[in-house]
Every structure is written in structure tokens, then in C-alpha cells.
Amino acid sequence: MxxxxxxxxxxxxxxxxxxxxxxxHTLEGVTLAVERGSLLAIIGHTGSGKSTLVQHLNxxxxxxxxxxxxxxxxxxxxxxxxxxxxxxxGLCFQYPEYQLFEExxxxxxxxxxxxxxLPAGEIAAxxxxxxxxxxxxxxxxxxxxxxxxxxxKRRAAVAGVVAMEPQVLVLDEPTAGLDPHGxxxxxxxxxxxxxxxxxxxxxxxxxxxxxxxLADRVLVLDRxxxxxxxxxxxxxxxxxxxxxxxxxxxxxxxxxxxxxEKGVNVPAEVFTVAQAEEAIRGLL
Amino acid sequence: MIRxxxxxxxxxxxxxxxxxxxxxxxxxxxxxxxVIFVCGNFFSLGLIALAALALALLSRVPGGMLxxxxxxxxxxxxxxxVLNLLYTTDENTHAxxxxxxxxxxxxxxVTREGAFTAxxxxxxxxxxxxxxxxxxxxxTPSMLTAGLEHLLKPLAKxxxxxxxxxxxxxxxxxxxxxxxEETDRIMNAQxxxxxxxxxxxxxxxVKAFVPVLVPLFISxxxxxxxxxxxxxxxxxxxxxxxxxxxxxxxxxxxxxxxSAVLLLLGGVxxxxxxxxxxx
Numbered sequence: 001m002x003x004x005x006x007x008x009x010x011x012x013x014x015x016x017x018x019x020x021x022x023x024x025h026t027l028e029g030v031t032l033a034v035e036r037g038s039l040l041a042i043i044g045h046t047g048s049g050k051s052t053l054v055q056h057l058n059x060x061x062x063x064x065x066x067x068x069x070x071x072x073x074x075x076x077x078x079x080x081x082x083x084x085x086x087x088x089x090g091l092c093f094q095y096p097e098y099q100l101f102e103e104x105x106x107x108x109x110x111x112x113x114x115x116x117x118l119p120a121g122e123i124a125a126x127x128x129x130x131x132x133x134x135x136x137x138x139x140x141x142x143x144x145x146x147x148x149x150x151x152x153k154r155r156a157a158v159a160g161v162v163a164m165e166p167q168v169l170v171l172d173e174p175t176a177g178l179d180p181h182g183x184x185x186x187x188x189x190x191x192x193x194x195x196x197x198x199x200x201x202x203x204x205x206x207x208x209x210x211x212x213x214l215a216d217r218v219l220v221l222d223r224x225x226x227x228x229x230x231x232x233x234x235x236x237x238x239x240x241x242x243x244x245x246x247x248x249x250x251x252x253x254x255x256x257x258x259x260x261e262k263g264v265n266v267p268a269e270v271f272t273v274a275q276a277e278e279a280i281r282g283l284l
Numbered sequence: 285m286i287r288x289x290x291x292x293x294x295x296x297x298x299x300x301x302x303x304x305x306x307x308x309x310x311x312x313x314x315x316x317x318x319v320i321f322v323c324g325n326f327f328s329l330g331l332i333a334l335a336a337l338a339l340a341l342l343s344r345v346p347g348g349m350l351x352x353x354x355x356x357x358x359x360x361x362x363x364x365x366v367l368n369l370l371y372t373t374d375e376n377t378h379a380x381x382x383x384x385x386x387x388x389x390x391x392x393x394v395t396r397e398g399a400f401t402a403x404x405x406x407x408x409x410x411x412x413x414x415x416x417x418x419x420x421x422x423x424t425p426s427m428l429t430a431g432l433e434h435l436l437k438p439l440a441k442x443x444x445x446x447x448x449x450x451x452x453x454x455x456x457x458x459x460x461x462x463x464x465e466e467t468d469r470i471m472n473a474q475x476x477x478x479x480x481x482x483x484x485x486x487x488x489x490v491k492a493f494v495p496v497l498v499p500l501f502i503s504x505x506x507x508x509x510x511x512x513x514x515x516x517x518x519x520x521x522x523x524x525x526x527x528x529x530x531x532x533x534x535x536x537x538x539x540x541x542x543s544a545v546l547l548l549l550g551g552v553x554x555x556x557x558x559x560x561x562x563x
Contacts, residue, residue: 060472083478091476098466099473101498111495115478146502160477 005072006036006200007057007089007168012066014052014224025052028224029066034168034217039194039201041211041232044221045246050204051094053221054170057202058089071167087116090166094173096157100145105136105156108145112164130163131156133196134189151182155189162193169193170202175210183210190214208250212236212271220245233269252276293353293417294424300537301343301422306431308538312545313419319549320411326400328555329407335548336411345421353417354410361409365402372398425457430528448522455511463504470499 014027024047034040044050055061056068059075059082068075075085090112093099102108109130113123131141134155145153154174162169171190175183187210194201205211211218211232218235220228222245228235235242236249239257248254249271256270256279266283270276301309316336323329340350372395381394420428433450440446471481474495481492 055472058476060475086476086478093469093473093476096473098503099470099477099495099499101495101502111474111479112477115480164477 003072004036005033006038006070007034007202008032008069008072009053009056010067010069012053012056012068013064014049014056014061015064025049026224027052027056027063030221030224030226032219032226032229034200034202036200037194037198038216039190039203039214040217040219041203041205041215042219042221043205043208043211043247044227047223048221048245049224050221051172054091054172054202054204057085057168057170058091059085060091087112087164088166089168089170090161090164091170092158092161092172092174094176096161097145097150097153099160100153100157103144104142105131105145105148106141108156109141109159109163112160116164126163126165127159129165130159133162133193134159135185135192151178151185154178154182155185158189165197166199168200168202170204172204173206174203175205175207183207187213208236208248208253209272212250212253220247232271236271237269293349293420295343295345295349295421297344297422299342299344299422301339301418303537304422304541305532305534305538306423306427307434307532308534308541309419309423310428310431310435312541313415315545315549316415317412319545319552320408320415322549322552322556323408324556325559326404327559328552329404329411331551331555332548333407333411336414339418340414343418343422345418349421350414350417353421354413357409357413361406364405364409368402368405369394369398372401426454427530429453429457430530430532434532445522447526451522459504459507462507463500466503467496467500470496 009030009032012027012030012032016025027049030049030053042050042053052061056063057070057075059068062076070085070088073081073084075081100108102111106127109127110123113126118126127141128138131138136152136155136159140148140152140156145156148156158171158174174190175186178186190201190203191214193199203210203214215232218228218230218232219226220235220242227245228238228241236253239249239253242248249257252273252275253271256266256268256276259266260268264283266279270279320332323332340347370392378396379393380396380399383392383394384390385392423431429450432453433446436444436446436449475481479492479495481489481496483489484492
């Protein structure tokens with residue numbers, strides 16, 4: 001196998017025990033390789049299997065067929081490998097703030113590292129590193145999670161996963177329910193995490209703007225199949241197919257496409273507001 | 285997985301039993317249970333068992349589902365049967381079977397009367413469970429609550445907040461699946477942070493559930509507060525006389541059911557008198 005591949009799925013199939021073949025959340029032979037240090041965005045309609053897919057990465061779900069390799073290692077090889085996968089792949093669920101339970105933010109972030117049975121000094125160091133990475137003020141650490149604002153709770157919960165210093169960070173809809181300011185902070189957090197750790201990130205999102213702004217590669221899931229896989233430019237170029245799957249392209253991309261149809265000479269490959277600004281400046 | 289737990293076991297259907305009025309079904313199930321206890325000999329019990337089976341057929345609930353609902357009490361049935369078999373011994377009994385234990389000369393004696401009692405009790409328990417599961421299989425939880433509310437209405441005169449209790453029951457039933465889902469999600473989130481919920485000593489496992497229970501309670505309280513707000517903003521006060529969306533109405537079939545149960549009671553009493561009581 002390729003040494004630069006961090007996550008590899010081979011013909012991954014999954015069906016819930018009581019579900020039929022057409023039940024939602026199934027996976028029908030997904031094959032995928034994610035390069036180490038890259039950011040893969042996973043998009044798909046509700047029920048397309050995105051969350052099911054990522055729950056296979058840290059062995060919360062066992063595939064009906066196929067294998068999951070993390071850093072070249074089959075995570076279902078034995079019991080020990082399963083536990084190892086939990087720490088190598090940090091899975092942060094949707095609305096992770098609802099998992100906070102400790103008396104203080106600090107203790108909550110330390111929960112994962114403590115389960116890894118690390119020495120106390122290392123745990124404290126990791127808690128502070130993780131809090132720094134997600135942009136959580138050190139003054140908040142001794143507070144109760146209940147005293148934090150919504151955005152701060154979200155970042156504290158992400159820090160709880162980041163503190164395990166996983167090889168692969170998986171974020172399921174990290175910007176859901178956040179205001180534009182909170183989204184901006186989450187984007188900054190993801191960029192900082194990648195820059196400072198060089199780790200692989202998988203991002204599930206419904207927001208095409210998030211995907212355009214952050215992703216190196218995009219995987220499109222449709223009813224359990226990998227429908228498309230490529231760079232954001234390659235995927236967003238197939239707007240009609242995306243729309244047929246109940247997905248869309250970023251709003252700016254749609255505007256630029258309409259402008260082109262009206263005969264305005266603007267580039268077709270515009271996915272972020274920054275690119276749009278540049279293109280318009282070029283026109284003026 | 286935790287989401288496989290089924291609470292409230294309604295089987296969607298359109299049988300005569302499904303169409304019966306919830307109040308009548310509740311009252312008749314209660315009456316039927318009393319009739320089961322009135323049975324004094326095998327003839328009357330046989331009649332009741334046949335009636336219970338006829339109801340099961342009438343409900344068109346698959347046999348497998350009915351058997352599954354009987355499963356939880358298998359242990360109870362076995363336990364009571366064994367006790368009945370072994371402890372029904374006095375001078376008037378007839379020994380069927382004697383098993384020497386080769387220990388201090390102890391002998392296990394199974395008597396004919398013990399065997400009868402064991403069978404009798406087993407059939408009785410099975411009938412009880414069958415009719416009560418038929419009630420929940422053929423009545424939606426909301427109809428069941430509505431029926432209970434109507435039946436308990438007289439208590440409202442004694443200032444018992446019947447409507448409030450019924451609302452609480454409806455809400456509790458409504459939120460069971462939500463909380464099961466939530467538990468599943470939180471368990472997965474904590475497992476992803478390396479919590480070990482499956483192995484370890486009892487104390488370790490109880491401790492391991494703290495990270496699941498705390499968020500679960502927080503979110504249950506949050507949901508309750510949100511729900512209370514939503515209800516209040518739609519002018520729910522809990523005091524005024526509320527009407528139901530689905531009006532309960534007694535129809536011909538309900539009176540037929542009532543007559544059938546009364547007839548059954550008559551039959552059981554006649555058989556009891558005619559053949560005498562053995563239990």
C-alpha cells in the first residue's frame with residue numbers, strides 16, 4: 001500500500017441488522033484512500049450514509065463486508081486494534097457540546113487523554129495544547145461547561161477530541177447551528193489544527209461554503225455509494241448531477257454560473273467569496 | 285445496540301380488536317383478568333384459554349410477536365411451576381413420581397395435585413399476559429392514555445389532576461424513543477473518547493456510565509424546559525377542560541364485546557358451579 005495514505009477503505013459495506021436493502025444509512029461498497037495531512041470533505045443528502053461511514057473509522061460500527069485501514073492497519077484485526085483505533089481516529093459527533101459532562105472544562109478535555117492512561121503531566125500539557133488549538137481562552141478552563149457560550153461549548157467539546165492527538169480528526173457537521181462568527185472561528189480552528197499538527201482531517205458538512213473554503217478533496221455519497229470523488233473544482237463542476245442528488249454548489253459559484261449564462265465574462269471556477277472578489281476586481 | 289429496545293409494543297392493524305374503543309378495551313381487559321381469577325376448575329379455565337386464543341386470532345397480530353411478548357415471564361412460569369410441583373404435598377395427595385436424592389434419605393415427591401396446580405397456574409399466567417399484551421398490541425399508546433383519562437375522569441371530582449397525569453403519560457411515551465436515540469448518540473460520543481462501557485467490574489462500569497448519564501440528564505431537562513415553553517406559548521394551562529383530537533365513541537362492536545365478556549363470565553361461573561372447584 002501507499003505509505004502516504006492515512007485512511008483507506010476497501011469495498012466497505014454496511015447494513016443495519018433490521019434494515020432492508022434500501023434502508024437509509026447503509027453503505028454499498030465504498031472504496032476510498034485519504035492522503036495523510038489532507039482534508040477530505042464528505043457531502044451527501046440526509047441518510048446517504050455519511051455518519052455511518054465515519055463511525056466505521058474508529059470501529060463504533062463493524063462493517064458487514066470490506067476493511068478499514070488506518071495508517072495501514074486493519075482496525076478489526078483484534079480487540080486491541082479496536083481500542084487503538086478509538087484513539088488514532090478522533091471522532092467528533094454532531095452537536096458535540098451535548099457530550100460535556102465534567103465539573104470543569106479542563107477535566108472534560110482531559111477525559112480522552114485520561115482514558116489513554118497517559119501520565120498526569122502529559123495530560124495537562126495536552127489539555128492546554130488542545131485548548132490553544134481550538135482557540136479556547138485558558139481562563140475558561142476552570143469554569144463549568146454550563147457557564148460557556150454556545151460557540152465556546154462547541155470548541156471545548158472539539159478540544160476534548162483534539163486532546164487525544166489523533167492521527168485522523170473526523171468532524172461531523174462542526175459548524176451546524178453556529179452563527180457566522182462561530183463558523184469563522186471553526187474554520188480558523190480547522191486551519192490551525194492542520195497547520196500545526198499536519199494531521200489528516202475528515203469533515204462532514206452540509207455547507208458547500210465550508211467545503212469550498214476548507215477541502216482538498218471532496219467525496220460525494222449518494223444512497224450508500226461513492227458517487228463522486230475529486231477536488232472541489234472537479235466536483236462542483238458537475239452542478240447538475242449534484243442537484244439531482246439533493247445537493248448544491250456554493251452560492252457564489254451559482255451566481256457566477258448565472259453571470260456567465262448572461263454573457264458576462266467571468267471565470268467558471270469560483271467557489272469562495274475570496275475568489276469571487278478577485279474575479280470581480282479583475283473585471284473592473 | 286440500545287436502539288433495538290422496543291418500549292410500547294403497538295402492532296399497526298385494522299382488526300375488530302384494533303377498531304374497538306380504547307375505554308371499552310381497557311375496562312374489558314380488566315374484567316377479563318378478573319374472570320381469569322374466578323376460574324375454579326379446568327373446564328372454566330379451558331373456556332377462558334379458548335377465549336383468549338380466539339381474541340389472539342381475531343387481533344391478527346402475528347404469533348411470533350405474541351410469543352415474544354410472553355418471553356420475559358418464562359422464568360416466572362418455570363419458577364412457580366417448580367414450586368407448585370414440589371410443595372404441593374399433604375396427606376390427601378397422590379404421588380406421581382418419587383426421585384430419591386441419595387442425600388440424607390431425602391426424596392423429591394411430585395404429586396398429581398402438584399402437577400395439576402402447576403399446569404393450572406401456568407395457563408392462568410399465560411392467559412393474563414396474552415390478554416394484556418393484546419391490549420397494548422392493538423391500541424396505540426396515545427389512545428390508551430386517552431382511554432385511561434376517560435375512565436379515571438370520576439376521580440377529577442375528588443380533585444385528582446387526571447388530565448395532567450394523562451398529559452404526563454403521553455409526553456413520557458412520546459419522549460422514550462427520543463431519549464433512547466440520545467443515549468445511543470452520547471454513548472457513541474464517549475466511546476469515541478475511549479470510555480469503556482462494555483468491560484470491567486460492576487463498579488467500573490457504573491463509573492463508566494457517569495459520562496453518559498450526566499449529559500443525558502442535562503439534555504432531558506433542557507428538552508423539558510423547551511417543551512414547557514412551547515406548550516405555554518400555545519396557551520396550555522393544564523387546568524381547563526381539554527377535548528381530545530380523536531373523539532372516543534362507543535359503537536355496536538363495543539357493546540358486542542361487552543356482551544361477549546359478560547357471557548364468558550356467565551359461562552365460567554356456571555362451569556365452576558357445575559364441576560366444583562379444585563383450586
